[in-house]
Amino acid sequence: MRSAIPSRQLVVLPAWNEEAALGGVLVEIAETLPDVDVLVVSDGSTDRTASVGRQAGVPVLELPINLGVGGAMRAGYKYAERHGYDVMIQLDADGQHDPRDVPKLLATMEEHRADVVIGARFAGTGAYTVRGPRRWAMKLLSGTLSRVAGTRLTDTTSGFKACGSRAIALYARNYPAEYLGDTVEALVTASRAGLVVRQVGVQMRPRAGGTPSQSTAKAALFLGRAVLALVLAMTRPRDAVAERTAERTPR
Amino acid sequence: MSGYALSITLALVFLALLFVLLSTRRLREKYAAIWIALALGVCVLGAFPGLVLWLTRVTGVEVPANLVFALAMTVLLAVCLQLSGEISTLEEETRTIAEEQALLEARVRALESAATAQASQVPQARVPALGSTPAAHDEQPLPAPHARATDDAPAPTDRQRVPGTRG
Numbered sequence: 304m305r306s307a308i309p310s311r312q313l314v315v316l317p318a319w320n321e322e323a324a325l326g327g328v329l330v331e332i333a334e335t336l337p338d339v340d341v342l343v344v345s346d347g348s349t350d351r352t353a354s355v356g357r358q359a360g361v362p363v364l365e366l367p368i369n370l371g372v373g374g375a376m377r378a379g380y381k382y383a384e385r386h387g388y389d390v391m392i393q394l395d396a397d398g399q400h401d402p403r404d405v406p407k408l409l410a411t412m413e414e415h416r417a418d419v420v421i422g423a424r425f426a427g428t429g430a431y432t433v434r435g436p437r438r439w440a441m442k443l444l445s446g447t448l449s450r451v452a453g454t455r456l457t458d459t460t461s462g463f464k465a466c467g468s469r470a471i472a473l474y475a476r477n478y479p480a481e482y483l484g485d486t487v488e489a490l491v492t493a494s495r496a497g498l499v500v501r502q503v504g505v506q507m508r509p510r511a512g513g514t515p516s517q518s519t520a521k522a523a524l525f526l527g528r529a530v531l532a533l534v535l536a537m538t539r540p541r542d543a544v545a546e547r548t549a550e551r552t553p554r
Numbered sequence: 555m556s557g558y559a560l561s562i563t564l565a566l567v568f569l570a571l572l573f574v575l576l577s578t579r580r581l582r583e584k585y586a587a588i589w590i591a592l593a594l595g596v597c598v599l600g601a602f603p604g605l606v607l608w609l610t611r612v613t614g615v616e617v618p619a620n621l622v623f624a625l626a627m628t629v630l631l632a633v634c635l636q637l638s639g640e641i642s643t644l645e646e647e648t649r650t651i652a653e654e655q656a657l658l659e660a661r662v663r664a665l666e667s668a669a670t671a672q673a674s675q676v677p678q679a680r681v682p683a684l685g686s687t688p689a690a691h692d693e694q695p696l697p698a699p700h701a702r703a704t705d706d707a708p709a710p711t712d713r714q715r716v717p718g719t720r721g
Contacts, residue, residue: 367651367654368650481582528583538573
């Protein structure tokens with residue numbers, strides 16, 4: 304049963320000193336997603352990120368200090384909740400995520416009645432390869448999270464995701480700001496709160512500044528932190544999701 | 555119980571406590587890192603006492619116990635330094651937030667008095683609103699909020715909502 308009221312959708316771009324790429328991304332979004340609202344969250348940027356957003360006619364949340372992706376996103380989720388958005392999409396401000404994949408995420412959300420849909424970089428689409436300890440860490444993460452979420456998840460550190468109103472309510476309250484918290488722990492929190500998590504394959508575009516090199520030491524450190532983040536996420540007290548009230552589109 | 559077994563047990567109890575604190579978010583990962591390293595270090599030294607003796611020889615220290623104490627003091631010093639650094643950062647952030655809040659308050663007051671002046675139709679003395687252009691008392695929304703040639707005029711009209719977003 305779908306009501307005639309169309310759902311209100313918001314794309315949130317967390318941006319820290321992205322004055323170079325942001326303008327282009329906003330133009331792209333305006334062209335490919337004309338009916339979707341946009342919010343830029345400037346995470347304590349010292350460059351002209353916020354003015355780029357304003358010049359594009361888009362609301363900008365200007366955090367006075369740098370909080371990290373998790374901090375910026377929770378502000379975004381709070382905004383989405385207070386403005387009554389039904390769907391919120393998280394998209395990188397550096398051009399790595401393709402706005403044309405957003406309808407894919409929304410379609411998957413509709414099809415699976417999912418609360419969270421991840422745009423996965425390695426689900427068969429695209430050639431994104433990693434090696435060594437980093438690969439083991441990614442495998443550990445995807446294996447564990449797949450079991451927790453009850454579905455096949457291959458990319459658990461993707462910052463490209465769409466959230467429904469239940470997830471928005473949860474994340475407005477509780478969105479970790481630590482490293483890997485904004486991706487891994489956010490998914491674990493959602494699953495353990497009883498939300499439906501799904502993924503769909505997307506093509507990741509190369510970052511404008513080239514690919515970052517990963518030394519073995521850094522990759523090993525990443526593995527260690529991933530394990531810690533995972534263990535903590537699994538053992539934290541569950542977050543109760545509020546009862547679904549006044550949903551605009553009854554399921 | 556031998557001294558080594560006791561220290562290992564205590565270290566494990568300490569690790570469990572750290573875990574609980576981390577899990578309930580009373581401790582952040584970055585602060586737990588040094589404590590975790592310390593607890594693991596104690597476990598290793600307790601399990602392999604020969605390591606301490608080897609370290610003593612290598613560093614030229616006379617009494618092994620002194621080396622252990624020195625290491626412990628170094629760890630505590632590192633923790634103190636970390637905390638001092640974090641507090642300094644927090645103070646700077648607090649300053650910034652306080653400033654922004656005060657500036658925001660001033661803008662809101664200016665907006666309020668401009669709105670009141672407009673509503674009451676009483677010719678008010680033109681109080682220059684802090685950080686805004688003289689056209690600040692204009693309540694009409696900008697027709698094209700994105701068509702701004704020069705940016706960063708901190709006009710209150712920045713806060714006009716883009717058509718399409720709600721309250």
